[in-house]
Amino acid sequence: MTPRIWAVLPAAGRGTRFGGEVPKQYLEAAGKPLIAHALDALLSHPRIDGALVALAADDARWPGWTSRHGKPLLRCNGGGERADSVLAALHALPSDVGDDALILVHDAARPNVHAGDIDRLIDVATTHADGAILGAPVRDTLKRADAAAHIVATEPRSALWRAFTPQAFRRGALTAALERARADGVVVTDEAMAMERMGAHPALVEGREDNLKVTTPSDLTLMEWLFQSRPGQGGSE
Ligand SMILES: Nc1ccn([C@@H]2O[C@H](COP(=O)(O)OP(=O)(O)OP(=O)(O)O)[C@@H](O)[C@H]2O)c(=O)n1
Numbered sequence: 001m002t003p004r005i006w007a008v009l010p011a012a013g014r015g016t017r018f019g020g021e022v023p024k025q026y027l028e029a030a031g032k033p034l035i036a037h038a039l040d041a042l043l044s045h046p047r048i049d050g051a052l053v054a055l056a057a058d059d060a061r062w063p064g065w066t067s068r069h070g071k072p073l074l075r076c077n078g079g080g081e082r083a084d085s086v087l088a089a090l091h092a093l094p095s096d097v098g099d100d101a102l103i104l105v106h107d108a109a110r111p112n113v114h115a116g117d118i119d120r121l122i123d124v125a126t127t128h129a130d131g132a133i134l135g136a137p138v139r140d141t142l143k144r145a146d147a148a149a150h151i152v153a154t155e156p157r158s159a160l161w162r163a164f165t166p167q168a169f170r171r172g173a174l175t176a177a178l179e180r181a182r183a184d185g186v187v188v189t190d191e192a193m194a195m196e197r198m199g200a201h202p203a204l205v206e207g208r209e210d211n212l213k214v215t216t217p218s219d220l221t222l223m224e225w226l227f228q229s230r231p232g233q234g235g236s237e
């Protein structure tokens with residue numbers, strides 16, 4: 001049987017850097033919560049079989065969806081750090097999603113991932129044993145600064161990439177890597193970092209720069225503009 005492909009969405013964050021009452025995954029762009037944009041992008045993709053969201057234990061905003069686009073949508077409680085939420089979701093996946101299933105971990109706060117990027121990521125992650133992530137090469141000149149924000153050096157950028165999501169790994173390997181990081185007391189900020197600690201070299205798949213994570217209010221303004229600029233929205237893309 002062909003291994004299954006599921007999406008896991010960590011959505012248990014508080015949005016501290018964004019500020020405000022409502023966690024950013026529930027803020028709206030183009031009239032729809034960011035988490036709904038992210039779920040729709042993944043579950044409308046023909047190669048993805050289902051999704052599981054990790055929510056804060058006290059989340060009263062989750063609309064209770066159990067399916068979208070005719071596919072199962074499950075939920076579990078997340079944890080204190082993003083990696084804890086991802087690990088909880090990996091443990092909560094149904095048992096028929098085996099250890100060889102490909103899991104696409106995607107931030108609920110990244111509402112603008114496109115189908116073409118998901119497709120290319122799956123292509124690479126199914127052939128490269130160490131998995132794959134979306135990202136983009138660093139294009140700006142990089143400066144190292146001191147505590148006063150004065151430049152102390154210009155850093156080489158030719159081998160540097162920014163990490164996006166989705167990040168795609170086999171369920172068993174990613175679970176073991178995140179468990180190891182937790183046991184070692186290391187907070188990993190993405191799945192690739194956990195895999196790297198196990199000696200893996202995940203592939204970088206160049207993705208669209210507009211697959212932004214909403215972290216601050218200005219990101220949400222930009223995201224709103226991006227959605228309004230889509231063809232058919234009356235914009236001018
Ligand atoms: N304990 C956590 C922390 C984060 N996330 C999720 O991980 C994604 C990316 O994290 P980030 O942008 O850091 O979100 P927050 O933790 O909400 O933001 P902040 O760090 O500003 O509080 C978001 O979808 C967020 O909900 C999670 O599921 N569980």
Ligand SMILES: C[C@](O)(CO)[C@H](O)COP(=O)(O)O
Nearest residue numbers: 107163164165189190191213
């Ligand atoms: C996973 C991630 O979105 C990749 O860029 C990122 O690491 C999330 O964590 P952060 O704490 O907001 O950097």
